[in-house]
Amino acid sequence: MKVNRPGSPLSGGAEPLDPLDPRELQQVVKVERLAAALSELEAQTGAQQTAQAAGTPGRGATTRAALEQIAQHANLSNPEEASAAVRESARFMIKFRLGKEHRDTPQGESVIDELSEYVAADPLLKAKLLQILTKIKAK
Numbered sequence: 001m002k003v004n005r006p007g008s009p010l011s012g013g014a015e016p017l018d019p020l021d022p023r024e025l026q027q028v029v030k031v032e033r034l035a036a037a038l039s040e041l042e043a044q045t046g047a048q049q050t051a052q053a054a055g056t057p058g059r060g061a062t063t064r065a066a067l068e069q070i071a072q073h074a075n076l077s078n079p080e081e082a083s084a085a086v087r088e089s090a091r092f093m094i095k096f097r098l099g100k101e102h103r104d105t106p107q108g109e110s111v112i113d114e115l116s117e118y119v120a121a122d123p124l125l126k127a128k129l130l131q132i133l134t135k136i137k138a139k
Helices: 022-054 061-072 078-095 106-121 124-139
Strands: none
Touching: 022 078, 061 078, 061 124, 078 124, 106 124
């Protein structure tokens, strides 16, 4: 027995998805890029320690040096100081990755402030960056 179905055989009959708000999509992309950058930095931390022991400079030496300085001057066991260190580290990393022409503009400062606050408030990103700072400080 043949069953007649209305419409195209390729349509699933599901309602169309709501279009994404461009701002939400941009925020997701920024957060995903920042998370990827943190993962890359975490992987580089071990590689740079090995390279430094061998006497060869690492690729992210500037970022590592800045994070090392932040970690050394912060009491990471104190929640308030740890949050401040995470915020400062995120601020440096975001500013460092921003193009030179955008760093000192009001819009650039706004992006840096908003994203560093977002990192400090996000439990996963905060934990990842705090883990990196702890590894650097323990060295």
